[in-house]
Amino acid sequence: MLTRSSYPLAAATVVAALVAGQIAITEANRDPAGQQPAAALAPSAAAGPDPAGAAPPGGPGEGPEPAAPPPAAEPVVRELAIEVSVGPADDRRVCTVVTDLYLPPAAGPDHRVPAILTTHGFGGSKQDQQGIGLAAARQGYAVLAYSGLGFGGSDCKIYIDDPQYDGLAGSQLIDFLAGAHEAVDGTRLDAVALDAPGDPRVGMVGGSYGGQIQFAIMAVDQRLDALVPLITWNDLGYSLTPNNTGFQTGVSSGEPGVFKRGWAGLFTGVGVLRGAEHAQSDPSRLAGCPNFRDEVCASLARVAVLGYPDDQTAAWTRQVSVASYLDRITAPTLLIQGQADTLFGLQEAIATHRELTRRGTPVRMIWSQFGHSGNGPTGEIDLSADRIATSYLGQQAMAWFDHWLKGDGSVPPGPPLTYFREWAYHDPGDDADPAAHLAAVTAAYGTAGRYPVGRTQPLYLSGDGALVTAPGAVAAGSQSYLSPVAAPGSYSEVPAVQGELDEVPPTDAPGTFAAWTTAPLARSVDTVGVPTVEVTFNTPTAAGAPDEAGRLVVFAKLYDVAPDGTQTLKHRLVSPVRVPDATAPVRIELPGIVHRWEAGHRIRVVLAGSDLAYAGNLVAHPVTIATDLRQPPVLRLPVLHRPVLGQD
Template identity: 45%
Template structure:
């Protein structure tokens, strides 16, 4: 289970749709040095952890011929081994690479999973940067020989920056291995050392409280952090719990004294920081995380320390991702861009829900042979070697319909110097189930539904495991508003916005009591074919917990890149629940009101 899951969560950088190297190419594998590196003084408790790492040094690179370095680590549940192809690929491009197993995962050490926080994970990465800068105070041992290791093969910038043990170094990694880059950059910036020169975080989060319990009515188009309590993604949370337990059990052979065992059983929870399990227990018992747990998760997120991320940043986020959606990348990108951090944003085809890039899209084993690999090299070459022009900033996005027409993955990517792109176009909720283009054509009406259980009955996906079963909304559990068939294609790039007027007298009487008494629903946008077949782009939905039913409710719908073809219809759906989320414990009858005095509008970001 762990390794199978790890392949999907942690090896996104190499891509199973990889482009093969030319037949004439002869690859010489770098034999890495297996190291144990001791990092100290982590967190308020001053924790010491043993980091399992592999050092890849390309042929011809030595103290007299140093090279820039790249630091990388695994996704959730993985190990340093998951980064081997990336390290080999960058090695062939002349980069020294240090791949390490993140804190809390299987490495023979009992330090817990701390969710990429600055005080533990960020500080550990900072010390690994010092190790790459030749700092002998960061103790490292070659596991094969037992000899101490001090790096002297990496380009140093001490004389230029005035910072001791300052390597020319960047970071790259996906998911859990993406967020740690922000934490490391912040730690370095707060210390005034700025040893990190460029980062490439892929498919990672902005605000973990939103990732695990999203609430899409209390956010803006450029932020996912809400003052409202969201709807937990119980399936994703269960998966991470299982992975944490398995990692802890696999590290049990590391126990050599009673003190270590006491730490595992008393201070850890399924190999997590204990506060993680507090949040999980809250979801299981009351149905939502407490304000304290939300704050705990948010503190372990770049959303809480964006001003301290000043390093050039290439963000890549997946269109096929129900864990860390496109809105999270927008929140990070726009904040960094607006504060002057050199930043680019890419919306790629693949993500946690489908980790197979298109052929030629991403292959870090042979980065020069793929679209995203060449982009990564351009960022590393410029910021670490001073070679090549400054990389392109702005916004790029993959269009599956262009790829289907041309077979050219490069042509499938569009670029804009600005974000958002396109122009807003509105449709209006009318009557008992229509979407119309003319607000003057709106007629009075209503559509109703009721939730029936805390989980479901609507179905969109089995998180991480399956997206092949049909999307369903059992009768009486959802309201749908559908447009006439389109007379021309409509290309949507970004997050549509839906505003509705709701009536739910039962909930209105209890909403002041807090999350347990508030209305929960799931909003989504369907592509309905001429035959009535429903497509929910990448199975993405927007869970909502409504704070105040006396006002119109505005929902940020999922970010998508999707063409609604001629002859197809758009359909807005409001559902009482979904099998992937934890909703209300009690039934909640709800009515959508349309017509004069009742706001009902869908705003689409349309590019064509």
């Protein structure tokens, strides 16, 4: 089970957390000489690549031999260093990437197997992938786990999953799997199934930073055959400076967003620390912007002052985002995105899913409970060697590979959308066995044949502070607040360490927000998707603002209000908005959620002037939100099964 304490240590390194508690690789995993069988791995002078790049018997594309090693046979593990050449033509450099290779004992020229490439989240290393390496090798896959550039013993700086650097590095690791690129010690691999000479049968899995790298590699190399990116971004500009209005494509807005200073500060600190750890062997990493591409330091300095990204920041964050090259992603993709995630929310996966679907790429989406901001239940995710088969998401990932890499038609790819329903989960208890935990988690997942699901329920923002379903029940009136400048008036979370502060509830200071609330619900209502709110702000100080600095910033959110008045902000999610025109209606996307509003509870929408986790307004704007009876403000809530709320 994930522990929140792992997040600050590894800056939300997803796969590192996934394999917490994994078994260590000991000398028992290696052969007595610490080497691979000669048939699978050999110095290039002795063996070299297959001269014809031969596929397994039966021809390329037919998959590996069906025979599998005996269950008791342990994978053979070897650490290898591989040199790669990265960067555009005017900035070419050689980096050494450290890797761990896991092979089924029987793998070799006469028994080729499909491969899985895997790497870690931000701040981690190849050691984080030991569990997935052992587990997948036991299931008949060759696994190459590696430390990304700037991390865990690999050379060069952190390039933020840039296709021209990180993508090219990964492409040359695919060459190694194909037997077309040798390790520093001269080793070549001759054990991976080939679809064509130089084209290995290979998929990729990893989380967060290790999720985006899969897209970055495919931007420059079409040889990846299946992807499983977990909790990663669509547009890094949106992730770190979100603006939840005026979307042009996906989550990319035409208006500069609001700086997510908590998360950005955390990642910067971890990246610099990793550089300092290896400065003695590679002091160049601390030159200029310490351990980061040069643009990062300059961008952070500017955005920290301004509170929003300038054009240069927007350009490079777009460059390192799959949103800018989705036309290159053609491999079947299993998107796993966390509901408890204030860094990379559900909208990021939705944006990627929508475009891949439009382009005809096979794609499936799972909304897990776990994310950068919270844990999932025991049995939801555990990619350690001994538990992958008894964790829900581990099973889904391996089934995806079995279907697309092994060509196993008996393993279906799964429904288009699967989502964890917290209200449907019944904890079997700490003493229950893994099978019981898996069964409980599996039963808690709902499925849908498409996204979006259900229908939309309009709730009108009445002038008397009520949320009502009938336009005729709307009353005239208005609410006003003053947006704070010096000190935030609202608190949602402290990113990555919020688990230590769970007893501190989200709050909004009086006079710094406006709110509208339904009557108690007569029956429960389920939401699966992304709510929106359409509203007009009357803000004289922001009307006609010549630039972003003077524009109004608003934080939209939904509370679940219990009968005793206790408010719950689902996963502490908020939606920052920089309003482009304070005189015109604005449509705001609220955070994507999966939530049951229980009978007797009330739904509350809040528009606040600040939030501790973000930069805010640079001007103390007086804000009035009036209800026009001809066109009242409206919250549009995705609902399942029972669309009509109890106050009708």
